[in-house]
Amino acid sequence: MFHALIVLLYLFLLLPVAAVTYVSFFDSQFLSFPPPGYTFHWFANALDQADFVSGFLTSTQVALVATVIGVVSGVLASLALVKFDFHGKAAIKVFLMAPLLVPGIVIGTALYVFFLQIAQMTGYNATRSMAGLVIAHVMLTIPWSVRLIVASMGMLDRSVEEAARNLGASAWTAFWRITLPRMRSGIVAAALFSFVVSFENLEVSVLLVSPGNTTLPIAMLQYLEWSMDPTLAAASTIQILIIGALLLISDRFVKLSQVV
Amino acid sequence: MAMSNLNARRIGSVAGLLSPATLLVLGSLVLPMLTLLRYSFNAYDPIVLMRETFTLENYLRFLAEPYFHEVILTTLAVALVSTCGSSILGFPIAYFLARTQSRFKSLLVVLVIFPLLVGNVVRAAGWIALFGSRGVINVTLMKLGLISQPIEIMYTDFAVIIGTLSVVLPFMILTLQGVIENVDFSIVDAALNLGASRAKAFTRIFLPMIMPGVLAGFVLIFILCMNAYATPYLLGGPGYKMMAPALYDQISSAANWPFGSALAFILMAVTVISTLLVTRLTTRRRR
Numbered sequence: 001m002f003h004a005l006i007v008l009l010y011l012f013l014l015l016p017v018a019a020v021t022y023v024s025f026f027d028s029q030f031l032s033f034p035p036p037g038y039t040f041h042w043f044a045n046a047l048d049q050a051d052f053v054s055g056f057l058t059s060t061q062v063a064l065v066a067t068v069i070g071v072v073s074g075v076l077a078s079l080a081l082v083k084f085d086f087h088g089k090a091a092i093k094v095f096l097m098a099p100l101l102v103p104g105i106v107i108g109t110a111l112y113v114f115f116l117q118i119a120q121m122t123g124y125n126a127t128r129s130m131a132g133l134v135i136a137h138v139m140l141t142i143p144w145s146v147r148l149i150v151a152s153m154g155m156l157d158r159s160v161e162e163a164a165r166n167l168g169a170s171a172w173t174a175f176w177r178i179t180l181p182r183m184r185s186g187i188v189a190a191a192l193f194s195f196v197v198s199f200e201n202l203e204v205s206v207l208l209v210s211p212g213n214t215t216l217p218i219a220m221l222q223y224l225e226w227s228m229d230p231t232l233a234a235a236s237t238i239q240i241l242i243i244g245a246l247l248l249i250s251d252r253f254v255k256l257s258q259v260v
Numbered sequence: 261m262a263m264s265n266l267n268a269r270r271i272g273s274v275a276g277l278l279s280p281a282t283l284l285v286l287g288s289l290v291l292p293m294l295t296l297l298r299y300s301f302n303a304y305d306p307i308v309l310m311r312e313t314f315t316l317e318n319y320l321r322f323l324a325e326p327y328f329h330e331v332i333l334t335t336l337a338v339a340l341v342s343t344c345g346s347s348i349l350g351f352p353i354a355y356f357l358a359r360t361q362s363r364f365k366s367l368l369v370v371l372v373i374f375p376l377l378v379g380n381v382v383r384a385a386g387w388i389a390l391f392g393s394r395g396v397i398n399v400t401l402m403k404l405g406l407i408s409q410p411i412e413i414m415y416t417d418f419a420v421i422i423g424t425l426s427v428v429l430p431f432m433i434l435t436l437q438g439v440i441e442n443v444d445f446s447i448v449d450a451a452l453n454l455g456a457s458r459a460k461a462f463t464r465i466f467l468p469m470i471m472p473g474v475l476a477g478f479v480l481i482f483i484l485c486m487n488a489y490a491t492p493y494l495l496g497g498p499g500y501k502m503m504a505p506a507l508y509d510q511i512s513s514a515a516n517w518p519f520g521s522a523l524a525f526i527l528m529a530v531t532v533i534s535t536l537l538v539t540r541l542t543t544r545r546r547r
Contacts, residue, residue: 005352017386019396020382020383020385033394033395084270099289103487105508109507110292111288113521135287136288197377202490203490228385228392240378
């Protein structure tokens with residue numbers, strides 16, 4: 001009885017994802033149920049949509065760059081937070097989580113007016129370039145990086161690094177050969193999670209995109225304003241598959257159940 | 261001397277390690293937010309768009325216009341209903357995940373996180389496929405003979421609430437799961453052994469133990485609902501009156517930056533005040 005309820009609730013949770021995947025196989029121009037037949041045709045059609053392809057490329061590039069910058073600064077900050085005790089540590093932790101506390105649409109608005117203010121002063125307009133998106137997305141990845149890496153380092157035994165130092169290893173060697181390899185799982189999880197968070201972000205980015213510089217979720221949003229059809233469903237399905245794969249890989253490195 | 265030298269080096273390395281992340285958040289969040297706050301006291305001008313001054317007119321305009329009262333009330337109502345709904349639907353899964361010994365537990369948790377990371381647009385597309393006039397729900401209901409004509413589901417409060425609820429449901433499940441995992445169930449067992457009925461053990465022992473965590477989850481999810489943009493926009497239609505779409509409109513279409521900035525801070529202020537109010541009310545009642 002209880003298990004039946006759990007199954008039902010899981011179905012509800014996965015219903016929209018399942019529905020959009022199902023529609024992507026409909027052999028009809030429009031969204032009408034039941035479909036006359038099934039086809040793979042819309043996947044080819046989705047890959048022919050210039051907006052989706054360029055959106056996908058922009059999203060991927062932005063997510064890659066943001067992930068690298070976010071994870072590197074996240075690793076450094078995590079080292080400070082785990083290895084040292086210092087005044088104001090709790091405050092710094094909260095501060096680094098701040099991007100999760102401010103509404104996405106407010107962050108996007110603030111960055112938009114800030115970039116235009118800078119453009120007025122310097123002539124460089126970040127709202128018309130990928131740099132603006134990268135800056136915004138780096139900020140979004142930092143809380144997740146710090147959270148995931150600190151969580152994975154919490155279990156590290158500091159005495160191993162101290163032993164290496166006592167046995168004559170330099171601080172750098174001890175870090176490079178002992179500490180960093182043991183942070184690997186946290187770093188991999190942080191990188192994959194940051195990539196996904198950046199890739200699917202909509203609220204923060206929606207004011208920062210410009211024609212020719214649009215991310216995939218926003219290209220899909222703009223498409224959805226006109227119509228919901230199997231082509232959009234196919235693009236969604238591709239995104240669902242990519243994110244599902246990344247999620248399963250990152251779960252192998254850090255049990256997501258322990259950190260999210 | 262050597263000691264203070266060591267201390268100085270330690271402080272140096274802490275500062276060095278922390279500075280990239282801290283400076284990035286400072287430069288891309290704090291400074292822009294301060295700019296936005298300053299703009300909210302500027303005046304809108306139809307010709308030059310924004311005049312630098314110091315006025316409260318943007319905040320007063322929000323108070324004066326009934327349209328925006330409706331916007332904020334709708335936002336609060338949708339957020340409250342979605343938060344309560346997600347806690348009712350989320351509790352069983354959270355309880356199950358917290359107590360299960362199944363070796364598939366990790367996979368089941370990933371299944372909860374998965375829809376979260378697929379993104380709001382994709383999930384909204386899924387709901388549109390289900391809700392449309394020729395979508396799965398309407399066609400099924402007509403086949404069953406329960407309705408003779410398609411009912412309007414898209415662009416209604418119902419669609420927005422179901423959409424928002426499903427967006428926050430994974431967050432609710434994960435929060436509740438964490439809370440329930442920390443419960444010491446031997447206390448519940450003790451109550452049962454001492455003759456308490458299951459219902460009594462649940463309401464008198466279990467619920468009070470999880471209440472603080474549940475409340476924290478409520479606040480987090482309520483904030484998320486208050487800020488929803490894509491879901492109300494796509495499922496409620498372009499005219500749906502909620503704060504995040506209204507804010508976007510002011511900045512991008514109306515190009516009224518001062519008023520848009522004020523809306524941003526009003527949205528945050530209303531969110532903070534209402535969460536404080538709910539927290540205060542619920543903790544006082546328990547005392």
